[in-house]
Amino acid sequence: MILTAEIIERFKATPTPFFIIDRDVVRKNYERIKRNFNRDIEIFYSVKTNDHTEVLRTLASIGSSFDVASWGEIEKVKDLVPSSKIAFSSPVKVPDHIKKAYELGVRLFAFDSEEEIQKLSRLAPKSNIYLRLHVDNHGSEWPLNDKYGASIAEAVPLLIKAKYHSLIPYGLTFHVGSQCLRVENWQKAIKVCADVAFKASGEKIDLSMLNLGGGIPVRYIKNVPSIEEIGEVGRQSLDEYFPNQKLRLLIEPGRSIAAxxxxxxxxxxxxxxxxxxxxxxxxxxxxxxxxxxxxxxxxxxxxxxxxxxxxxxxxxxxxxxxxxxxxxxxxxxxxxxxxxxxxxxxxxxxxxxxxxxxxxxxxxxxxxxxxxx
The missing domain is CATH 2.40.37.10 (Lyase, Ornithine Decarboxylase; Chain A, domain 1)
Known part of the structure; x- marks a missing residue:
């Protein structure tokens, strides 16, 4: 939001400290991402970024879905959107949270390990699950590939194991790192996903969803790649590595919507x-x-x-x-x-x-x- 003299004067009597949140900026950021990636892309806002009720309500009102990491976050959005618009994207989840999410009707879960397959098979059978892959995070302010993400070598065996544990191998996801400053990271990550999807197809596993994760940066003090630049790289990479394929496309922006x-x-x-x-x-x-x-x-x-x-x-x-x-x-x-x-x-x-x-x-x-x- 732009800090204007009018805003300063309007809140002059409000005791500090406090946050001002501009719902109009939230809407504009959402539409900008939607416009620059792909008109069919589904935005799953990352609730952990800013879970204020007005932010969530504003996004739900313009069509957003939600990326959650716990039952606590699900509770914040379950009355705003149907369960089909909630993705449980944490690769490691509390078992009781899986159970509650499944009972609510959530059927979209991330994973990146055999242990998570076992939990999901037991607590969320027949769910659509998507594998988080380890991708290059160099150039990100906060690399996130140390704690999460299956290697390329692990990917297809995990998808096969999921298939034989009453789960539906549905798609792939990745995270290029929070505040990612290298647009080529998206291109490289999409190529990794295409390679895994091709190998999976050889095992009769047809993946129909690709989740581009988060990482879109925001300008604080230093310049960063724009949403337009990243969106163009994303579109070109999808055309190059997934030609003529009708994928369900998801993205999980957080900072780029709320910051x-x-x-x-x-x-x-x-x-x-x-x-x-x-x-x-x-x-x-x-x-x-x-x-x-x-x-x-x-x-x-x-x-x-x-x-x-x-x-x-x-x-x-x-x-x-x-x-x-x-x-x-x-x-x-x-x-x-x-x-x-x-x-x-x-x-x-x-x-x-x-x-x-x-x-x-x-x-x-x-x-x-x-x-x-």
Whole structure:
């Protein structure tokens, strides 16, 4: 969303910290992805990215399906869309979550191991399952191919095993890594899928679905490939590697739909100079939605004094309010000389921020107390 003077004035009296989410931006991002990949592509929004009720409701109203990773996430969308528009895309699922999803009517499940086949065969028989493949994640801010993804050598044997365990080998999926900056990763991943699909056909397994996963990047500070560029590579790769094939196409965007639809508004609560470095302490930090800052991810920062030419600028380290020394938002950023009470606006704050309260729909463990009182 564009941080305008009107928005700043409109929310001036709202106590900080708080997020503003613009539903219009959510809609525009959804339509942009739909337009640039393939008009027949089905968007399964990644609920883990931002699970705010208004984001989910807005997307459901314009036709979105949903990619979920837990029963907790299913509970957030099950009253918004039919179960046929829910894909349980986590390759490793809690058994009870599979059971509940199946009872609800979900029939689309990801997997990448023999163990998951055993669970799905027992708890979700006759379901359509799709295999997550290991693909190149180089050039992504957060590579995701270490924890998940079957190798090419494992792929066909896993599909065969699934077929003989009362499951329907339905398709393939991959993830090029979160915030992927190399468009060629999509081309390479689609080729991997085509190779696996061809080998599977030799075993009389005809796959009819391809899920392009997530990874579409968003511009924070540095430039990134556009949705238009990635969409063109995707279309060309599908034409080249799956010619004349009528595939059901899915995609699971998250960050590219939610990130720039939100701003986090904070206030300065303290200042200090430590060893020659200026520090500003804000009322929100790493533990209040900015977990990615802990991994040195840089958000774009604006202030209410940016256009005041009478205010000197200095370099600051920005910190959150907690006593934890890891609670650092960004270092060595040039800002106006702010005072306690001044507002700081953290842009593109709609992805992996407020959803960290119960990430992926998993609750915190309960506390059980023992011993004498």
């Amino acid at each position: 720039n639809a939100s701003v986090l508004i904070t206030s300065v609560i303290g200042r200090a100079n430590r060893n020659g470095k200026n520090w500003l302490y804000l009322d929100a930090g790493v533990f209040h939605g900015l977990m990615e800052a802990y991994e040195k991810f840089k958000f774009e920062i604006k202030t209410e004094k940016d256009n005041d030419l009478s205010v000197d600028k200095k370099r600051f380290n920005l910190s959150g309010p907690t006593c934890d020394s890891l609670d650092k938002i960004i270092e060595d950023v040039l800002l106006p000389d702010l005072a306690v009470g001044d507002r700081v606006y953290i842009l593109n704050a709609g992805a992996y921020t407020n959803s960290y309260q119960n990430y992926n729909g998993f609750n915190y463990p309960e506390v059980v107390v023992t011993g004498a009182k």
